[in-house]
Amino acid sequence: MKSKIKTSYYKHELGRIFQGDILRDFEYPGWNLPRDSEDTKGELIELKIPYIVILTQDCDLESDSRNHDDFLGNDCTSNEPQEENKISHDKFLHSILVCPAYPAKQLKKGSHLNGLGLRMQKINSNTQWNNIKNNQNPRYHFLKKDIELQIPELIIDFKHYYTIPRDILYVEIEKHYLGSISELFREFLSQRFAFYLSRIGLPF
Numbered sequence: 678m679k680s681k682i683k684t685s686y687y688k689h690e691l692g693r694i695f696q697g698d699i700l701r702d703f704e705y706p707g708w709n710l711p712r713d714s715e716d717t718k719g720e721l722i723e724l725k726i727p728y729i730v731i732l733t734q735d736c737d738l739e740s741d742s743r744n745h746d747d748f749l750g751n752d753c754t755s756n757e758p759q760e761e762n763k764i765s766h767d768k769f770l771h772s773i774l775v776c777p778a779y780p781a782k783q784l785k786k787g788s789h790l791n792g793l794g795l796r797m798q799k800i801n802s803n804t805q806w807n808n809i810k811n812n813q814n815p816r817y818h819f820l821k822k823d824i825e826l827q828i829p830e831l832i833i834d835f836k837h838y839y840t841i842p843r844d845i846l847y848v849e850i851e852k853h854y855l856g857s858i859s860e861l862f863r864e865f866l867s868q869r870f871a872f873y874l875s876r877i878g879l880p881f
Contacts, residue, residue, distance in 0.1 A: 693742035697863030
C-alpha cells in the first residue's frame with residue numbers, strides 16, 4: 678500500500694511529546710570541568726542548543742503520557758491500599774533521549790560548536806558533503822528545511838546525544854516547539870541512530 682504521508686514535517690497540538698519533535702534554542706544544564714583543574718566538582722553551566730530532536734520511541738512516550746494522565750486522575754487521598762488504587766509507575770519515563778541538530782552550513786564549516794570552545798573538522802570534500810546530505814554517512818543524519826515551520830537545513834551528529842528529565846521537557850516544550858518529523862521519516866531516523874549506536878568496534 679502506498680503511503681499517504683507526503684510531507685517531511687507536520688505540527689501537532691502540544692498534548693504530549695512525540696518522537697521526531699523539533700525544538701529550537703533549548704537551554705540544558707551541563708558541567709564544565711577543565712581537564713587541568715583540581716576541582717572535582719566542576720561548574721554548572723547552561724548549554725544553549727540551537728535545535729534538538731526527540732528520539733525516544735513514540736510508543737514509550739505515548740504510554741508515559743497516558744499513564745501520567747491516569748495517575749493524575751486517581752484519588753491519591755483514598756485510604757484504600759495502593760494496589761486497590763491500580764496506580765502503577767512502570768510506564769513512566771524518567772528522562773527523554775534527544776539529539777542536537779546543527780545548522781548544516783555551520784557543521785560544514787566546523788563552527789557549530791564554537792560556543793563551547795570546541796574545534797570541529799571542516800567538510801571540504803564535495804563527495805563527503807553529498808554523502809552526508811544523502812544520508813549515506815552513518816554518523817550523520819540530514820534534515821531538509823521547511824520555511825513555513827522555520828526549520829533550516831539541519832544535521833544530526835549521532836555521536837552527540839543527551840537525556841533530559843521528562844518533567845523539565847514537558848514544562849519547556851511549548852516555548853521551543855517548531856514542528857515534528859513525519860512518521861516514516863522519523864522511523865528512518867530512529868533506525869539509523871540505533872544502527873550507529875549498535876555498531877561493533879573492531880581493533881585497529
